[in-house]
Amino acid sequence: MKKHKIAIMGFGTVGGGTYDILTQNRDHIRSTQGVDIEVKYVLDRSAESLEKRGADKSLFCSDVDALAADKEVELVVETMGGVEPAKTFITKMLRAGKSVVTANKELLAKSWSELEPIAKENGCGLFFEASCVGGVPIVRALGESFQGDKVQSIYGIINGTTNYILSKMSAEGVSYSQALAQAQALGFAEANPTSDVEGYDAAYKLSILGSLAFHTSLPYQSIYREGITRVTAADIVNAKRLGYEIKLLAIGKRCGNDIEARVHPVFVEKNHPLASVSGAFNAVYLHGDFVGDLMFYGAGAGAHPTGSAIVSDIVKALCGKPTYCDFDNNGKLDKSVNLVGDFLSGYYICVTVDDKAGVLSRISTILSDNGVSIKAATQVPSDGNAATVVFLTHPSREHSVMRSLESIGKLASVRNIDSVIRVL
Amino acid sequence: MKKHKIAIMGFGTVGGGTYDILTQNRDHIRSTQGVDIEVKYVLDRSAESLEKRGADKSLFCSDVDALAADKEVELVVETMGGVEPAKTFITKMLRAGKSVVTANKELLAKSWSELEPIAKENGCGLFFEASCVGGVPIVRALGESFQGDKVQSIYGIINGTTNYILSKMSAEGVSYSQALAQAQALGFAEANPTSDVEGYDAAYKLSILGSLAFHTSLPYQSIYREGITRVTAADIVNAKRLGYEIKLLAIGKRCGNDIEARVHPVFVEKNHPLASVSGAFNAVYLHGDFVGDLMFYGAGAGAHPTGSAIVSDIVKALCGKPTYCDFDNNGKLDKSVNLVGDFLSGYYICVTVDDKAGVLSRISTILSDNGVSIKAATQVPSDGNAATVVFLTHPSREHSVMRSLESIGKLASVRNIDSVIRVL
Numbered sequence: 001m002k003k004h005k006i007a008i009m010g011f012g013t014v015g016g017g018t019y020d021i022l023t024q025n026r027d028h029i030r031s032t033q034g035v036d037i038e039v040k041y042v043l044d045r046s047a048e049s050l051e052k053r054g055a056d057k058s059l060f061c062s063d064v065d066a067l068a069a070d071k072e073v074e075l076v077v078e079t080m081g082g083v084e085p086a087k088t089f090i091t092k093m094l095r096a097g098k099s100v101v102t103a104n105k106e107l108l109a110k111s112w113s114e115l116e117p118i119a120k121e122n123g124c125g126l127f128f129e130a131s132c133v134g135g136v137p138i139v140r141a142l143g144e145s146f147q148g149d150k151v152q153s154i155y156g157i158i159n160g161t162t163n164y165i166l167s168k169m170s171a172e173g174v175s176y177s178q179a180l181a182q183a184q185a186l187g188f189a190e191a192n193p194t195s196d197v198e199g200y201d202a203a204y205k206l207s208i209l210g211s212l213a214f215h216t217s218l219p220y221q222s223i224y225r226e227g228i229t230r231v232t233a234a235d236i237v238n239a240k241r242l243g244y245e246i247k248l249l250a251i252g253k254r255c256g257n258d259i260e261a262r263v264h265p266v267f268v269e270k271n272h273p274l275a276s277v278s279g280a281f282n283a284v285y286l287h288g289d290f291v292g293d294l295m296f297y298g299a300g301a302g303a304h305p306t307g308s309a310i311v312s313d314i315v316k317a318l319c320g321k322p323t324y325c326d327f328d329n330n331g332k333l334d335k336s337v338n339l340v341g342d343f344l345s346g347y348y349i350c351v352t353v354d355d356k357a358g359v360l361s362r363i364s365t366i367l368s369d370n371g372v373s374i375k376a377a378t379q380v381p382s383d384g385n386a387a388t389v390v391f392l393t394h395p396s397r398e399h400s401v402m403r404s405l406e407s408i409g410k411l412a413s414v415r416n417i418d419s420v421i422r423v424l
Numbered sequence: 425m426k427k428h429k430i431a432i433m434g435f436g437t438v439g440g441g442t443y444d445i446l447t448q449n450r451d452h453i454r455s456t457q458g459v460d461i462e463v464k465y466v467l468d469r470s471a472e473s474l475e476k477r478g479a480d481k482s483l484f485c486s487d488v489d490a491l492a493a494d495k496e497v498e499l500v501v502e503t504m505g506g507v508e509p510a511k512t513f514i515t516k517m518l519r520a521g522k523s524v525v526t527a528n529k530e531l532l533a534k535s536w537s538e539l540e541p542i543a544k545e546n547g548c549g550l551f552f553e554a555s556c557v558g559g560v561p562i563v564r565a566l567g568e569s570f571q572g573d574k575v576q577s578i579y580g581i582i583n584g585t586t587n588y589i590l591s592k593m594s595a596e597g598v599s600y601s602q603a604l605a606q607a608q609a610l611g612f613a614e615a616n617p618t619s620d621v622e623g624y625d626a627a628y629k630l631s632i633l634g635s636l637a638f639h640t641s642l643p644y645q646s647i648y649r650e651g652i653t654r655v656t657a658a659d660i661v662n663a664k665r666l667g668y669e670i671k672l673l674a675i676g677k678r679c680g681n682d683i684e685a686r687v688h689p690v691f692v693e694k695n696h697p698l699a700s701v702s703g704a705f706n707a708v709y710l711h712g713d714f715v716g717d718l719m720f721y722g723a724g725a726g727a728h729p730t731g732s733a734i735v736s737d738i739v740k741a742l743c744g745k746p747t748y749c750d751f752d753n754n755g756k757l758d759k760s761v762n763l764v765g766d767f768l769s770g771y772y773i774c775v776t777v778d779d780k781a782g783v784l785s786r787i788s789t790i791l792s793d794n795g796v797s798i799k800a801a802t803q804v805p806s807d808g809n810a811a812t813v814v815f816l817t818h819p820s821r822e823h824s825v826m827r828s829l830e831s832i833g834k835l836a837s838v839r840n841i842d843s844v845i846r847v848l
Contacts, residue, residue: 021572021714032639033571129569135715137569144568145553145561147457148445148735215456273721276700290445291559291732294722297697298715308715311572320744 001030004318005072007041007061009089010080014103014130015042016053017303018077018310029311035318041067043089064089068096075317077310078102087111094118094126099322101313103130103306106195109204109220112211116324125322127313132205133158133282135305136298137312142212143323149288151213153253155424158205160280160300161196162228162248164188166236166265167278170245175233188280198227199263202250209284210252210261211325218252222339224262231265235419238350238390239267242376245275246421253343260343267348267423274424346375346423347393347401353379354413355387363389363408370404372396386415392423425454428742429496431465431485433513434504438527438554439466440477441727442501442734449735457739465491467513488513492520499741501734502526511535518542518550523746525737527554527730530619533628533644536635540748549746551737556629557582557706559729560722561736566636567747573712575637577677579848582629584704584724585620586652586672588612590689591702593660594669600655612704622651623687626674633708634676634685635749642676646763648686655689659843662774662814663691666800669699670845677767684767691772691816691847698848770799770847771817771825777803778837779811787813787832794828796820810839816847 008015022029022037030036039059042050047060061067064085067076076093078100080086086107090100095118102108108115108131119126129139133156142151157163161183168179180197183189195201207220228248239246244267253260268275273295277283282300287293299305353359360379367374373394382388393401401420409417432439446453446461454460465485466474474484485491488509491500500517502524504510510531514524519542526532532539532555543550553563557580566575581587585607592603604621607613619625631644652672663670668691677684692699697719701707706724711717723729777783784803791798797818806812817825825844833841 017714025572025574025714028574029572135570135712136718137565140564140569141561144740145564145736146559146732147739148449148453148732150449150452273700276697288559288732290441290449290728290735292723292726292729294560294720296718296720298718302716304714305716308570308572308712311714312569315571316568 001034001036003036003038004074005038005040006075006077006314007043007067007073008039008077008079009043010078011042011044011049011053011055012079012081013303014306014310015077015079017307018079019053019055020304021307021311029315033315033319035315037314037318040073043067064092068092068098073098075099075101075314077314078104079310080104081106083107083110090115091118094122094124097122097124099124099127099317101127101130101310101317103310105131105201105204105208109207112208113217119322120324125317127317128208129313130306130309132208133284133296134298134300134302135308136282136284136296136300137309138209138284138296139212141296142209146288146291149290151254152287152289153251154209154213154284154286155274156206156209156250156284157247157274157277157282158209158250158284158300159196159202159248160282161189161193162202163277163282164280165197166228166231166246166248169231169233169236170240173233173236176229176231197229199225199248202248202263206250206252206261206263209250210259213252213286214254214259216259218259218261218339222261224264224341226264228265230419231421232419235350235421238348242267242392243270244268244423245270247274249274249424258338258340260340262343265421267346267421269424272424342397342399344395344397346395347391348419348421348423349391349393349405349417350419351389351408351414352382352386352416352418353389354415355381355385356413359413360389362411362413366407367391367393367404370400372400372404388418425458425460427460427462428498429462429464430499430501430738431467431491431497432463432501432503433467433488434502435466435468435473435477435479436503436505437727438730438734439501439503441731442503443477443479444728445731445735453735453739457743459739459742461738461742464497467491488516492516492522497522499523499525499738501738502528503734504528505530507531507534514539515542518546518548521546521548523548523551523741525551525554525734525741527734529555529625529628529632533631536632537641543746544748549741551741552632553737554730554733556632557708557720558722558724558726559732560706560708560720560724561733562633562708562720563636565720566633570712570715573714575678576711576713577675578633578637578708578710579698580626580630580633580674580708581671581698581701581706582633582674582708582724583620583626583672584706585613585617586626587701587706588704589621590652590655590670590672593655593657594664597657597660599657600653621653623649623672626672626687630674630676630685630687634683637676637710638678638683640683642683642685642763646685648688648765650688652689654843655845656843659774659845662772666691666816667694668692668847669694671698673698673848682762682764684764686767689845691770691845693848696848766821766823768819768821770819771815772843772845772847773815773817773829773841774843775813775832775838776806776810776840776842777813778839779805779809780837783811783837784813786835786837790831791815791817791828794824796824796828812842
């Protein structure tokens with residue numbers, strides 16, 4: 001059996017997890033897949049990271065050009081994260097004809113259209129199952145299943161940190177900042193949580209998954225993005241009272257030839273399969289015009305789930321021919337679709353008003369004048385002659401709701417627009 | 425773009441659904457997958473079935489040998505179901521070098537090891553995503569993901585009919601026979617429901633999925649099989665009271681090198697993701713040693729979901745090279761595993777006894793003497809000086825529980841062993 005030599009660039013959590021699998025299950029992979037995979041180099045800043053994970057120090061390598069020049073190395077795993085130097089390093093490897101397996105959603109979302117042509121030119125592949133939803137094979141599914149379907153929508157809980165925080169808020173009634181602090185203490189959130197809590201991470205992944213689902217290039221910059229930092233304990237209470245859970249969803253939706261792409265908190269009905277996806281778990285809920293509704297559920301991150309996806313890509317890369325998405329060629333691109341910023345959605349709106357006659361009626365009139373139809377409304381007194389008004393609307397145009405809110409905010413009797421959260 | 429000509433053998437629900445997709449989404453498939461697929465023949469008993477589904481009568485063909493001899497036809501879809509004549513027809517197509525895409529779990533479970541070598545000899549492929557769990561790409565996932573993992577367990581709700589019946593019993597408190605009658609009236613169960621309700625269908629699918637998951641040949645005859653016909657309304661009530669739902673599960677479990685494979689009703693804890701899979705929906709819950717827990721959820725049957733899986737296989741077959749499982753060769757078989765009949769499980773046991781002192785104690789003693797430890801027990805009076813005793817046991821050996829029940833059944837004060845259902 002041929003021995004395939006590979007290298008790992010970046011030996012943090014995911015690089016180390018990949019190494020664990022390749023060493024601990026090497027015999028199993030050899031006997032069931034017919035490939036023998038040996039890690040020849042681990043590229044990192046110092047040999048210490050190797051020692052920490054129990055890897056042999058002799059694998060240590062710090063010279064990326066020497067790595068690229070080593071003809072024995074067939075394939076390179078990139079688990080450094082971030083754009084640079086990952087992009088430069090990957091480019092070197094692809095130019096040297098080595099296939100690259102990456103978990104780097106940020107780089108992929110930003111530079112897929114540059115990197116794929118380099119891979120193609122050099123007859124090697126760029127594999128990225130691990131970039132989205134950890135060990136859940138959703139990239140494979142979108143790329144290699146449903147070829148007969150027009151995917152109509154994907155709804156994803158694809159960021160574990162925010163799902164952990166929202167689940168904590170829902171289960172324990174704590175505030176956003178308390179839940180964040182707990183998540184940080186347990187390692188579910190980073191010291192600087194911006195990329196997760198502001199929805200950047202989810203937008204990168206939606207860019208990748210949406211591009212695959214809709215056969216088009218879905219630039220991450222075009223994705224509407226709103227994080228969870230403004231979700232309050234009161235919103236969670238209101239949601240529960242109305243029969244919902246609040247989730248940060250990544251939404252890609254096809255309406256005729258229009259595609260919407262957005263990341264924001266969403267009221268999800270309690271009996272929807274996504275509502276019970278809690279803690280750091282992830283899920284992608286998909287609707288195809290023929291296959292109907294499907295859900296993929298699993299650990300969205302972590303050394304071993306993500307490492308599992310990487311090893312799967314390594315085996316795929318070593319055993320078969322690379323395939324390409326060709327979104328920027330004219331090959332397999334669905335040119336009929338276009339990205340739109342307006343969309344239909346239900347809305348939860350929470351407003352603090354003066355507790356006096358006529359306020360509810362004035363707000364309702366504004367909504368109605370803008371074509372926004374109310375499904376449910378409650379008004380309860382709060383402190384200091386104020387009242388809290390909660391609306392749920394029927395599906396309405398985003399633009400109409402935003403126009404309404406502008407007018408509502410200008411009403412003398414409206415003290416504050418506390419929250420606006422879309423409804424699935 | 426090359427036009428690929430294919431044929432469909434069997435034009436019932438699934439064959440017709442496949443045809444719908446290939447015609448309605450032909451342009452979409454062409455533009456996004458780069459393949460143009462044309463149905464040249466539909467093989468069926470009469471042309472009437474074509475007319476019923478709006479297919480052109482000119483496609484009708486009744487001569488399987490003429491079809492096999494037509495060199496223009498690259499690939500054949502088999503949606504006839506059953507063993508014969510499907511097996512003979514598929515064999516003819518494979519021998520003629522045509523790849524076959526099939527939804528036929530019974531045939532596959534019974535004849536995979538005969539058919540795959542014929543495909544291999546003739547340089548063509550045998551594709552069967554549609555044979556298990558409709559449009560959910562679980563065959564792909566088990567074959568082409570998790571290559572780095574040892575799959576430890578799969579738990580599947582993989583029969584829509586029984587899940588529909590059990591969901592109905594749970595939601596409405598009706599009896600098994602009432603729920604079956606409703607399922608038959610709505611087309612969720614066949615006039616002769618044996619294959620579904622006795623667990624044959626699930627066992628066929630488990631044979632296929634388990635073989636893929638554990639890289640071994642898992643003969644369907646070796647699978648322990650028990651249907652849902654003995655599940656009573658009282659069992660459902662007891663399950664709910666104890667915090668469970670009853671589901672028909674197909675279970676494949678690896679314990680070291682031992683594999684258990686069984687299909688039977690199971691108490692599933694209410695907060696387990698499988699507990700909320702209801703109606704005709706299916707799901708497969710999987711645990712890999714590195715990837716952790718995953719669930720795949722979707723429509724398990726129906727013309728279009730199953731057709732979607734077939735079209736996916738058609739595209740795969742036309743665009744790539746076939747791969748083989750080689751379970752009966754020495755190629756990629758995991759020879760370390762062996763199938764075992766004894767296993768650990770919790771048990772729900774419901775017994776009708778004489779309502780007098782000492783009965784509960786005698787039963788408990790028998791269980792204890794056989795090493796079966798009781799987790800919970802309740803005794804409530806029922807009619808005519810009788811009482812109903814319900815036990816939940818801690819995980820115990822199947823053989824020990826069966827031995828205990830034999831002794832319990834012989835006790836003079838035990839009127840009947842009403843139910844024995846395993847607990848997940």
